[in-house]
Amino acid sequence: MKSIPNETIGRLFPYIRALVCLSKQGTDTVSSSRLAEVCHVNPAMIRKDFSYFGYFGKRGVGYDVQALKEEIQNILSLKPAKKVALIGVGNIGKALLLYKNFELEGFKITMAFDNQPNKIGRKIGDVTIEDMGNLEKRVKSENIQLSILAVPETVSPTIARRLADAGVNAILSFAPCQLAMPDNIKVTCVDLSTEMARLIYYSSREDLVKKR
Amino acid sequence: MKSIPNETIGRLFPYIRALVCLSKQGTDTVSSSRLAEVCHVNPAMIRKDFSYFGYFGKRGVGYDVQALKEEIQNILSLKPAKKVALIGVGNIGKALLLYKNFELEGFKITMAFDNQPNKIGRKIGDVTIEDMGNLEKRVKSENIQLSILAVPETVSPTIARRLADAGVNAILSFAPCQLAMPDNIKVTCVDLSTEMARLIYYSSREDLVKKR
DNA sequence: ATGTGTGAAGAGCTTCACAGCC
DNA sequence: GGCTGTGAAGCTCTTCACACAT
Numbered sequence: 001m002k003s004i005p006n007e008t009i010g011r012l013f014p015y016i017r018a019l020v021c022l023s024k025q026g027t028d029t030v031s032s033s034r035l036a037e038v039c040h041v042n043p044a045m046i047r048k049d050f051s052y053f054g055y056f057g058k059r060g061v062g063y064d065v066q067a068l069k070e071e072i073q074n075i076l077s078l079k080p081a082k083k084v085a086l087i088g089v090g091n092i093g094k095a096l097l098l099y100k101n102f103e104l105e106g107f108k109i110t111m112a113f114d115n116q117p118n119k120i121g122r123k124i125g126d127v128t129i130e131d132m133g134n135l136e137k138r139v140k141s142e143n144i145q146l147s148i149l150a151v152p153e154t155v156s157p158t159i160a161r162r163l164a165d166a167g168v169n170a171i172l173s174f175a176p177c178q179l180a181m182p183d184n185i186k187v188t189c190v191d192l193s194t195e196m197a198r199l200i201y202y203s204s205r206e207d208l209v210k211k212r
Numbered sequence: 213m214k215s216i217p218n219e220t221i222g223r224l225f226p227y228i229r230a231l232v233c234l235s236k237q238g239t240d241t242v243s244s245s246r247l248a249e250v251c252h253v254n255p256a257m258i259r260k261d262f263s264y265f266g267y268f269g270k271r272g273v274g275y276d277v278q279a280l281k282e283e284i285q286n287i288l289s290l291k292p293a294k295k296v297a298l299i300g301v302g303n304i305g306k307a308l309l310l311y312k313n314f315e316l317e318g319f320k321i322t323m324a325f326d327n328q329p330n331k332i333g334r335k336i337g338d339v340t341i342e343d344m345g346n347l348e349k350r351v352k353s354e355n356i357q358l359s360i361l362a363v364p365e366t367v368s369p370t371i372a373r374r375l376a377d378a379g380v381n382a383i384l385s386f387a388p389c390q391l392a393m394p395d396n397i398k399v400t401c402v403d404l405s406t407e408m409a410r411l412i413y414y415s416s417r418e419d420l421v422k423k424r
Numbered sequence: 425a426t427g428t429g430t431g432a433a434g435a436g437c438t439t440c441a442c443a444g445c446c
Numbered sequence: 447g448g449c450t451g452t453g454a455a456g457c458t459c460t461t462c463a464c465a466c467a468t
Contacts, residue, residue, distance in 0.1 A: 003436090005436070005437055005438090006436095006437095007436090007437065007438090008437090009410050009413050009414070010406060010410055012409065012413070013403075013405060013406040013409035013410070014388070014403075014406060017388060031448085031449060031450090032449075032450070033449085040392075042438070042439065042440095043449095044438075044439055044440070044441090044451095044452095045437090045438060045439075047449090047450060047451060047452085048437095048438080048439090048451080048452075050450095050451090051450090051451055051452070055450085055451075056450095057449075057450050057451080058445085058446065058449085058450075059444070059445040059446050059448080059449055059450045059451080060445070060446035060447080060448050060449050060450080061446065061448080061449070061450085062448090062449065062450085063450090075413070076409050076412055076413050077412055077413065077416040078409065078412065082412055084408075090307065091303045091304070091306045091307030091310065092303065092304065092307045094303045095302065095303030095304045095307070096404075098303065101405070102405070102408075105405045105408075105409075106408075106409065106412070107405070107408050107412070145415060146408075146411065146412065146415065169415045170411040170412065170414070170415035171411075172404070172407055172408060172411060176226070176229060180252075186411050186414045186415050188407050188410065188411055190402060190404065190407065191225075191226075192308075192384070192402065193225060193313070193314070193317045193319070194222060194225040194226060195384055195400050195402065196296075196314075196317075196318075196319050196358075196384060197224065197225035197288050197290065197317075197318065198221050198222055198225070198400065199358065199382040199383075199384060199398050199400055200288055200289055200290065200294055200318070200319070200358065200382065201221050201224070201287070201288050201289065202221070202382070202398045203357060203358065203381045203382035203398050204289040215458090217458070217459055217460090218458095218459095219458090219459065219460090220459090243426085243427060243428090244427075244428075245427080254460070254461065254462095255427095256430095256460075256461055256462070256463090257459090257460060257461075259427090259428060259429060259430085260429080260430075260459095260460080260461090262428095262429090263428090263429055263430070267428085267429075268428095269427080269428050269429080270427085270428075270467085270468070271426080271427055271428045271429080271466070271467040271468055272425075272426045272427050272428075272467065272468040273426080273427070273428085273468070274426090274427065274428085275428090
């Protein structure tokens with residue numbers, strides 16, 4: 001059994017997006033080179049990426065757009081849409097609750113928690129905000145495995161721990177990850193400051209090149 | 213001239229965070245192995261990362277926490293804090309405007325734009341929301357190079373183009389990047405759906421392993 | 425003794441180039 | 447002819463291991 005590059009996994013969802021787009025344009029068969037164009041990557045990479053999971057194409061023809069999309073959705077376990085618990089209904093949390101596309105894409109925020117009394121009981125989108133005190137109980141009873149952490153940095157390690165104890169095994173956090181979690185729990189941090197810093201580094205370099 | 217890994221650049225900001233943290237704890241000298249512990253990485257990687265930029269340590273001793281922090285801030289051009297224009301003051305935009313740490317970290321949102329009349333003129337945090345119609349004029353007059361795009365997916369390519377024309381050379385976007393920009397413009401997309409999909413993939417695998 | 429800086433080895437990911445099937 | 451699937455080559459990033467400075 002060959003090991004699958006992490007980068008390959010990261011490209012699967014963008015492939016789905018491209019396929020949906022092609023499908024809307026009425027394309028029902030696509031070659032690796034056409035798909036590569038749309039995704040701005042190398043055709044060989046696309047073929048290799050798919051090859052880790054099976055034989056999806058027809059030689060001389062290409063890939064069936066619809067079938068390929070479904071294959072990838074299967075690989076990523078996106079059908080039926082996964083239930084997600086949102087912790088922290090501040091501005092970011094609210095934005096996520098109101099973002100319509102998630103469900104289409106394969107995730108559905110079905111529960112939201114906050115500890116501010118004036119928020120508890122209010123409904124945003126389809127979801128009623130619940131009391132953080134019931135977090136463990138509710139997450140367990142709904143058998144939630146995925147969760148988005150959009151709370152202040154200071155409390156995020158504590159809550160991450162509580163989620164882990166309640167059986168969640170993947171967390172997307174908006175606080176920079178110093179969360180030392182057991183390694184059966186996957187954590188991804190959306191670290192805006194680091195991304196900003198990277199951009200600044202490269203754009204300053206670009207300036208230097210221009211000035212030369 | 214040796215080329216510097218993109219990954220190295222991406223680790224510089226987290227190093228600053230760790231150094232600030234150590235500094236608060238009263239540490240003023242740190243070895244690569246101690247810093248590696250804090251950052252959960254390999255000590256050799258830390259030494260190699262720094263070696264791309266110069267000789268910052270003392271053999272047998274370690275690194276001066278304060279001096280190293282400042283060196284990295286210099287490399288990333290974070291001092292003085294960079295001015296940033298925010299486009300789109302929805303929930304995400306609002307969250308960013310109210311996020312206090314940015315300025316400390318080296319970025320400062322100094323302008324915000326929206327096209328909704330009821331938002332224009334309102335002040336959030338320190339910033340008064342301006343009319344999107346004045347985008348080019350204002351970005352040019354303030355000589356803004358960095359910008360955060362927090363607008364609906366459908367309009368983001370158009371606005372990205374307008375920003376590029378107005379002289380911005382780096383964009384952080386919250387819409388998935390199909391933005392085909394000239395390559396002197398750096399674009400980073402914060403793609404939550406892709407990160408969610410990746411988490412789901414690995415956490416489902418984890419399940420399989422457990423069940424085995 | 426302790427801990428940096430670095431060439432060389434190793435691991436991981438991408439691209440090439442071509443055999444094989446439609 | 448056209449396009450997939452893939453071993454091999456190439457490239458990039460990480461880790462090792464040790465010379466060297468304090």
